[in-house]
Amino acid sequence: MTGRDILKITVTLVVFYVIGGFILAFVYAKASPMIYRNNEEAEKRALKGLMPQAEDISKLGDWSIHDKHAKYFIAKKGGETVGYIIQSFGKGYSSYINTFIAVDKDFKVQKINILSHGETPGLGDEIEADSFRNQFRDKDLEHLKVLKTETKEYIQAISGATISSRAVTEDAVKNGVAFLIKTVKEGGGGDVKHEHN
Amino acid sequence: MSNTSTTSLKELFLNGIIKENTIFKLALSLCPSIAVTNNLKNGVFMGLAVLFVQFMVNITISLIRKVIHPKVRLPIFMLVISGWVTVTSMVMAAFVPDVYAKVGLYIQLIVAFASILARAEMFASKSSVLPSMADGLGMGVGFLFALTVISFFRELVGKGSLWGMQIVDTKPLLIMILPAGGFFAVGILMAAFNWIDSRYRKGAASSR
Numbered sequence: 001m002t003g004r005d006i007l008k009i010t011v012t013l014v015v016f017y018v019i020g021g022f023i024l025a026f027v028y029a030k031a032s033p034m035i036y037r038n039n040e041e042a043e044k045r046a047l048k049g050l051m052p053q054a055e056d057i058s059k060l061g062d063w064s065i066h067d068k069h070a071k072y073f074i075a076k077k078g079g080e081t082v083g084y085i086i087q088s089f090g091k092g093y094s095s096y097i098n099t100f101i102a103v104d105k106d107f108k109v110q111k112i113n114i115l116s117h118g119e120t121p122g123l124g125d126e127i128e129a130d131s132f133r134n135q136f137r138d139k140d141l142e143h144l145k146v147l148k149t150e151t152k153e154y155i156q157a158i159s160g161a162t163i164s165s166r167a168v169t170e171d172a173v174k175n176g177v178a179f180l181i182k183t184v185k186e187g188g189g190g191d192v193k194h195e196h197n
Numbered sequence: 198m199s200n201t202s203t204t205s206l207k208e209l210f211l212n213g214i215i216k217e218n219t220i221f222k223l224a225l226s227l228c229p230s231i232a233v234t235n236n237l238k239n240g241v242f243m244g245l246a247v248l249f250v251q252f253m254v255n256i257t258i259s260l261i262r263k264v265i266h267p268k269v270r271l272p273i274f275m276l277v278i279s280g281w282v283t284v285t286s287m288v289m290a291a292f293v294p295d296v297y298a299k300v301g302l303y304i305q306l307i308v309a310f311a312s313i314l315a316r317a318e319m320f321a322s323k324s325s326v327l328p329s330m331a332d333g334l335g336m337g338v339g340f341l342f343a344l345t346v347i348s349f350f351r352e353l354v355g356k357g358s359l360w361g362m363q364i365v366d367t368k369p370l371l372i373m374i375l376p377a378g379g380f381f382a383v384g385i386l387m388a389a390f391n392w393i394d395s396r397y398r399k400g401a402a403s404s405r
Contacts, residue, residue, distance in 0.1 A: 005268075009266050009268055009269050012264070012265065012266045012269060012273075013269050013272060013273070016265075016273050016276060017276060020276045020277075020280050023280065023284070024284070027283075027284050027287050027288065028287060030291070031287040031288060031290065031291035032287075032291075034290075034291035034292070035287070035291050035294075038290065038291070038294040042294065118302070120232070123235065123374065123375070159371065160371065160374065160375060
C-alpha cells in the first residue's frame with residue numbers, strides 16, 4: 001500500500017461519514033421537535049386515560065428512582081382531590097420499565113400504565129397486557145406482591161416473565177405508592193428527595 | 198453467486214425467497230429472528246422492517262459502489278445500514294408515532310443483522326441498481342416469509358393464540374415461545390422447508 005492509497009482511503013471514508021453525518025443531522029433536526037411533541041401528547045393522553053374522572057391533573061413535584069428523574073401529579077375534580085398519579089421505574093430483566101400509576105385518595109391503586117420498556121418481546125412485554133395490568137385495581141401497598149401461583153389477592157406473575165412482573169409490581173408500583181404515602185400523606189406534600197436503596 | 202447478466206429480475210427475486218432464503222437456506226440472522234418470533238405480530242412487523250431496510254440499503258450500495266474503495270467497504274456498508282435504520286426510526290417516530298410505538302423496538306435491532314450486510318457485500322456492491330432492487334426485494338420477502346412461518350408456528354404451539362387472539366384455551370407447549378424452543382422451531386421448520394424443496398426439485402428433474 002502506497003501513501004497515495006492511504007490518502008485515497010482516508011478521503012473516501014471522511015467524505016462518506018461527513019455526508020452521512022449531515023443527512024442524519026438534517027433528519028434529526030426535522031424530526032426531533034415532532035418526536036418531542038408526540039411524546040408530550042402521549043403523556044397527556046396517558047394521564048387522562050389513567051384517571052378519566054379527573055377534571056384537572058397538575059404536576060405536584062419531582063422525585064427520582066434508580067437515578068432516574070420522575071414526576072408525580074395531583075388529580076382534582078371540582079376542587080376536591082380525587083387521587084394522585086406518579087411516574088416510577090422498575091428494574092426489569094433487560095431494561096428500566098417506565099410506569100405510570102394512578103391511586104385514589106386512599107392510596108389504593110386504580111390503574112397502571114407501562115409507558116416504555118425494553119423487555120423481551122413476546123415474554124416480558126406482556127406486562128403491557130390488560131390481563132396483567134388489571135390485576136392492580138384496588139390493591140393497597142400490602143398487596144403489591146408477586147406470586148407464581150394463581151391469586152386474586154396479590155399479583156400473579158406472567159409465566160416466563162417473573163422478573164418483569166416483579167420489576168413492575170415490587171419495584172416500580174410499590175416504591176411509587178410508598179413514596180406518595182410518605183410525601184403526600186405524612187409529609188403534607190412538597191419536594192422531598194426520595195432515597196431509594 | 199448469481200450472474201446478473203444471465204439471470205432475469207424475476208429469478209433474482211425468487212432466489213431470495215427459495216434458493217437462498219436467509220433463514221431456511223443460509224441460516225443467517227438466526228439470533229434476532231429467534232428473539233422476536235415468539236408471536237406472529239412481532240414476526241410480521243420485524244419482517245416488514247427488514248424488507249424495507251434491505252431494499253433501501255441494496256439500492257444505496259449499488260448506487261455508490263463505484264466510488265467505494267474496496268479496502269474500506271465494510272465501514273461504509275455499516276454506515277449505510279445504520280444510517281437507513283436511524284433515518285427510518287426517526288421518521289417513523291415523528292410521523293407515525295402509533296406505529297412506531299409498536300415496531301420501534303425491532304427497527305433498531307436491524308443494525309445487527311448479518312443478512313443485510315451479507316447482501317450488500319455479496320450482491321449490491323457488484324451489481325447495478327435494478328438487479329440490486331430485485332435482490333433486496335426477494336431477500337426481504339424471503340425473510341418476511343420465514344419469520345411469518347416461524348412465528349405462526351411458535352405462537353400457535355406455544356401460547357395457543359394467533360396475533361394475540363386466543364385460539365385454544367391452553368398453552369400447549371410453553372417451551373416454544375422461550376428462546377430454547379425458538380431453536381427447536383427453526384430447526385423443525387428448516388428441515389420441513391428443505392424437505393419440500395428437495396422433493397419438488399426431484400419431481401421437476403424426473404418429469405423432464
